[in-house]
Amino acid sequence: MSTLKSVPEYGASLFRIVVGFLIACHGASTLFGFPVSGHTSSPLAWPGGVAAALQFGFGVLVLLGLGTRTSAVMVSGTMAYAYFSVHQEKALLPMQNGGEPAALFSWAFLMIAIVGPGPLAVDALRAKARVRVTAAGEPAAAV
Template identity: 40%
Template sequence: MAKFSEYVFGIARAVIGLLFACHGAQKLFGVLGGQRMVGNPLMLAAGILEFFGGSLIALGLFTRPVAFLLSGEMAVGYFRAHAPHGFFPIVNHGELAVLYCFIYLYIATRGAGPLSLDVAVRGKGG
């Protein structure tokens, strides 16, 4: 199984990025069962970060800085929107924000992996 770990990571990174981009598309375009939220400046900023940042993560382009930025976005989102409603994420419905925060922090420290535009453009490491 270990010989496939780099490829599994690349696929997981792409899926995570695509799912995150879908959250952004909900906010920006009101698609995928979401509500368009461009009238709220914070939600507009979140939508832009999620849509374009998620797309870049999916492609594996500028992965480390984008993942770090998105990790911070999710931390801010958690503490602004969820933490006031209780300490535990399972109670305040912030599990997804916490998961994305730590997944993106991991990706920021690990890099894009071999299945990425970072490696194609810059070479080893991503």
């Protein structure tokens, strides 16, 4: 039974990786027309282009598990803004206003920010390296 204790941690990592990948693809398709071709937007165009740049950049960081909590909060806020500024005007419920993806992404990234990156993350590797250096008697600032 002791081996099953790590399953939720790895599940959190896999969830973070998949959701980070999905939002990065969403931003990339708006910015570059890849992986889905269509209308592209400049990263300086407000609000769509800026949102796409944030989705792509922070999505990649969440995918890698680098600065995970901060990046996840940024994407969560971006998606909450999208829901309330674009979708909420059309109707009250997400089923009516087409805002289901924005609402789901917002809550998913908030959950990632709360739970953390899990063991399969650059943040976790950096923390392990910091602990090894500290355990070896060297100052932690040397990392």
